[in-house]
Amino acid sequence: MEKIALDYVENYCEPEDELLKELSRETALTQLHHRMLSGNYQGHLLAMFVKLFNAKSVLEIGTYAGYSTICIARALPENGKITTIEVNDEIQWLSEKYFEKSGMKNKINALLGDAKEIIPNLNQEFDLVFIDGDKREYIEYYNLVFPKLRKGGLILADNVLWNNKIFGKIESNDYMTKGILKFNEYITQDKRVEKLILPVRDGLMMIIKN
Template sequence: MHFLPENIDQYAVDHSQQEPELLQQLNRETWQKVLNPRMLSGHYQGRILSLLSKIIRPKVILELGTYTGYSALCLLEGLHPEGEIHTIDQNEELYDLQRKYFDLSGAGARIHQHLGRADTILPSLNIKYDLVFMDADKRNYPKYLEMILPQMNSGGIILSDNVLWSGKVVEALDPDDQDTKALLEYNKTLATHPQLETVLLPIRDGLTLTRVK
């Protein structure tokens, strides 16, 4: 979703760092072989994730929603040399594609794939997180936040994708639209929670940057 005029959006892309060759390959393969390729973070947002990760230098990254592994590889670029990534996804069909590119990165041993529901996997991960990227099923964002928050290190960062939800967050709410309802609750919680400092960035479909006090 692009909220800026197309020519301005393209100018921003053209004047941002290019994605590495490995990510270009994954981008192409995703569009050629995988359903719903628009779920890919893509070049522009991927460079944002990469730069934020490099600024933070996290030792432990948690990602909810692996898809084909593009965003995990972007976050990997800033991972501490002794760090690790834990990424969770339910789609068994994408597991081998993810692993292929994780291993091609040269840091595959530091990227741990978890297959299944996040709400069942998260309690088994007894880990403190420095950086979390939230990009899974939107209706469970509030639940995931509740589960993750106690595991965040002070000063840790939570990045939340799709928080503008194609503009639906400012439209009349359909009572049957559980995803938008959950995002409205989630966005309000991030903005008002006493433990959090939050800025919602109107980047693509909305990316929230949240710091845990």
């Protein structure tokens, strides 16, 4: 989404609260790739999906600084839970700090490690899955979580437009872009689901299990 359009829709979105502003600032100050943070608009969008699908059990692949995790946790009912997986142990301190400050820690099950190894050992059914991990592994994440998603459940995959790189010539060593392109094509061919790409920020794919 163009910046002018994003600024406009942000003005008509619920304002970012002080805790999330603080998290955004600290992420910008301490993390090289701070633009990976979900941000206010997408955070509210994720929260709305949680409410629309009456989700009680959510899986997130790619915690990063925990911004989206907190937004989702806040939208869950009292008995709801989000399991979030992050492979990078160097950012865990930041997410844990804000999980504690948010008062949502009782709704958050934060796991550290490779999602491909963790997901097969999660013995539960999920209402909603948010995929925002390594772009090269989106298809593998998808195939691992699909059997654990309830019928009528929702998968959201982030960054599926990948800064518009998928539209041009892709360099042979650009494995991230190749991964996203292959994922988009893979989902298009999957007859078990309904799918739609929302041109929100860097592209968000909605996938509903039939």
